[in-house]
Amino acid sequence: MGISPIEYRPWKGQRTAQTLRFYVVARNVLMHKLRSKGVIVILVLGFLLVHAISLIMIVLLSHERLEGDDMNSYLGGGMFATFAMLLAAVVTSDLVSEDLSNNSFVLYFSRALRIRDYLAGKAGGALAVMSFLCLFPPIALAVVSMATQTGDDYLYSAGVLGKTALVGLLVTVFFVPFGLMMSSLTKRKSYAAIGTFMSFFVLTLVAEIFSEFAEEWRMISPLESLSFLFDWIYEGSLPYFVDGGALTLILTSFVIAPAVVVYIRIQRQEVGK
């Protein structure tokens, strides 16, 4: 005798593969970030101050081939890594902290979504945004340089292009786990941004102070470590006080340790701790 029976029809469409579930989260993060004024400002400023000038110089100045030295001084100057750090702080600050403050984990984990899908999605979205500043512009610049070179040693230039892609990829990846870790430690995204920024700044300051006593301390500064890495990739050599193994360990620990911390934090949230 119902006047207006509620019409419910269960959805019988095809479900996406479990492995692709993180894609939904990643796409959501990317779309959200591309609408954020702060992110757009940093992307534009970063592009103008870091990449645009170098691009103009490369097009205007005659060059025989793409040189590793040139790319190293363009990317290793400090501004590139600083903007990457800024962007990472802004992009990652609310990724986990907002879910913490809104208790949104129940939204994710009551679905068929695992922690690794959630983290992969969040990191994937952040990495996609980071690549707009850290990966695509250097590659584009290297390609333009190759296209405008006067010599015909394209193989050498391609090698440098490959190194540039590697450098871009490493910088894209480098700052995101730390930013995610900071985001997972607080419910306020502004504190997460401060924490990320301050941590890198403090490490840089400590490196500066301690390097007066021993040069090796410079490796604890993320910006300096990246600069040494660029030297290693482009020129195949490191300063005398930098041990390759120690540098690799420090850089890896910047990435892996925070990633582990985030995973543990989310795991505790998942079981309601």
Add this chain to the structure above:
Amino acid sequence: MDPIRVLAGILSLTMHSLRKLILGKKVLITFLVMLFVASVMGYAGAHSDDSLEDGTNLLDTLILFFFMPVMAMIFGSSLIRDEIDDNSITQVATAPLDRAFSYIGYYLPLGISVALSMVVITTAGFLAFFAQHQLGSKEVEVYLEFVTLVVIGSFVYSSLFLAISVIFNKPVFLGLFYAFIWEAGIASLPGVIQKASIKFYLRSMGAGWVEFGDISGFDQASSVGGSLLLLVCITVFFLVLGAYVFREKELY
């Protein structure tokens, strides 16, 4: 408006906010920073040959230059903003106390707690470094001079960051910009741009008082008295600005 009522209101807000700042979660930040500064200065102290010069430079670089504005930013950028965001400002906004006076009730505990924090951090750093050498009258003099500078700096920076927290909806990012980009970067460049920072006038005062380290050779803007007066004017300016904005601010 009854002055006794006004004073009572300011005092009650001061005590409440002071308790919140000193006994709240931010004390953990003070503790962590204190440990960090003590470790860094302790390590440096163990390797230093010229304790007065190196110790003074560290107090200048680490505490006055870096942690001073940072701590004021952490404490100040969120004091009023947090209360607006979580609506606990309703108690203050619906009290029979003009909001300009309420603003003073926020500023006083902020200045006091930042100053206390910085004194603790400075003391820890000083002891960690100089206890490994000697603690003579010169060292104590340097300590007292820096403590005075950080106390003055606490009240000046607090006025700035409190005003920022009231004027802008996202004060932390602007605070970050001022502390890390402006003071640490742009206003550190040589030239007249330096005068557009609070740090410059603090260092000018330091140059007039401290006899050791790079700070003693700092190019002073004016006399110690002149720099102090300017800092007082800056503080009053931000206080008046912040109080006015807070009074006219709509609390949705």
Add this chain to the structure above:
Amino acid sequence: MTARGYSADVIIQARALSKWYGQVIGLNNFDLEIKRGITGIVGPNGSGKSTFFKLILGLIKHNAGDIAVLGERPWGNASLHASIGFCPDYESLPADSTGREYLSLVGRLHAMNSTALAKRIKEVVELVEMGKALDRKTGGYSKGMKQRMKIAGALLHDPRLLILDEPLSGTDPLVRKDIIDLIKKLNREHGHDIVVSSHVLFEIERMTHDIALIYKGRAVASGDISAIRDLMNKHPHNIIVEGKGVTALAKMLLEQDYIVSVAYNNDRDSMTVQVSRPDDFFSNLPNLVDQSQCSVTKMYSLDDNLEAIFKYLVGR
């Protein structure tokens, strides 16, 4: 800050009051006079009740028109707050403070001295029945406890006028009854003028017969509730009844003259009953349930009746 042209027995007067937030209109040419006693402000979510209260308290500034509270303009008039106590609908208690610390802060902000304040806290806490939880952190309070504590904060300085914004929202029926009784007592025995808002007409009805209806930023009607009730007779009230064996109940309901229609929902354990006289429905329901021997497990009002009333009033 005295406003001209306002009479003494009118505690709040709004004339052509408008407030907008960018593109969104909060209040639109709002006209209302609130007299002494208990007045209910009723309107659906987003109708402008909270905007109106914030204008009364001077938390926000009106864009057009005029408003007077106790004969004075509220914006930038902090001294008026000595006569007003406010219980907001949102969470406003500082989570890290205990109830006692919260009330001490409020009292001191109102320049109450220590001895008088301690005594007053005790009185007020007894009134709202929060004595046992006074020294617990407010972050750990239940919704009902928070509402009581907010009311305590509003009463502490013994204001002439109490503004209570949705004091019953999110509370269970027992707590609702307690708060309603408290509100009536505050007016009857302690002489406070009270303005209380809700989006549920029947809750307000239990407190007062003087109401004002707000809809989409306008005051669409004000006065005695009986006049509103007459309007409601033209707009049936929908009530969902769920339980076992409600078919028998449905048959008995259809024989009653205040029933407009009965319809099953998803299944025969749930039905929607349209009534023209809800009071008669609720008073007769226990007997009918008993006679039909059914078991009612759930019953709630859709209350979209009020929406229809508002639309009707706005359309007139």
